[in-house]
Amino acid sequence: MTLSCIAVDDEPLALGLVCAFIEKTPFLQLAGRYSSAVEALQGLMKTPVDVIFLDIQMPDLTGLELARVLERSNRGTQNTRIIFTTAFDQFALDGFRVDALDYLLKPFNYEEFLRAASKARNYFELIQRPDTLPVAAPTPVIVEVADDYLFLKVEYQLVRVAYSDILYIEGLKDYVKVYRQSDPNKPLLSLTSLKTLEEKLPTRQFMRVHRSFIVALDRINAVTRNSVQIGSAMIPVSDQYKDVFGQFISRWL
DSSP: OOEEEEEEOSSHHHHHHHHHHHHHSTTEEEEEEESSHHHHHHHHHHSOOSEEEEESOOSSSOHHHHHHHHHHHTSSTTTOEEEEEESOGGGHHHHHHTTOSEEEESSOOHHHHHHHHHHHHHHHHHHHSTTOOOSSOSSOOEEOOSSSEEEEEETTEEEEEEGGGEEEEEEETTEEEEEESSSTTSOEEESSOHHHHHHHSOTTTEEEEETTEEEEGGGOOEEOSSEEEETTEEEEOOGGGHHHHHHHHHTTO
């Protein structure tokens, strides 16, 4: 499978590097290079592509704005996936919200680029299989299939997460961050609500202690009057949940 793609970046060196990486990758075909999102939009109106390697911080029209324009216009979005390339990690959540396939943080090397490109290839191979439902379904799901793990929809795949691996979960409006013992510095970001996840988790192992946090009870290292500690993280306990949490703590005494 060969994927057509374009690179969009207002920095000449960065644009040249992405184009060189594209041309170096056997399953990618460079269909265009643009130094502004406005130029890229004009090109996409004429010739849609499979993948856009898109910078975020650009004058006139940012990468995020271009992604939203494409989403609203439905021009090429059915089969076009975006991989953001940026020096600013604070845009990761925004990139997830506009259905970005991946997020490359500058400076990145070819190995990191190839990993993102391979994810794009896997996505297109998956949606072309006649026996496979589209993975970019509009309604994200959490599927619990056993007593000791669940599946989280993360980007374009379902990730199996063992209950025993979960440290705590943070809610971010329509998203959750799941912090795990196996990789505490890289939480899983999933498009679902904390309430939905709370309903799926076994109450004997997990407890909501704040409107934005659920904790794994057996991972608590210490407690204070208004917080719990899990590893190096201090998680607040709000007044709404203090009574229930207090009953749990009383078992320790």
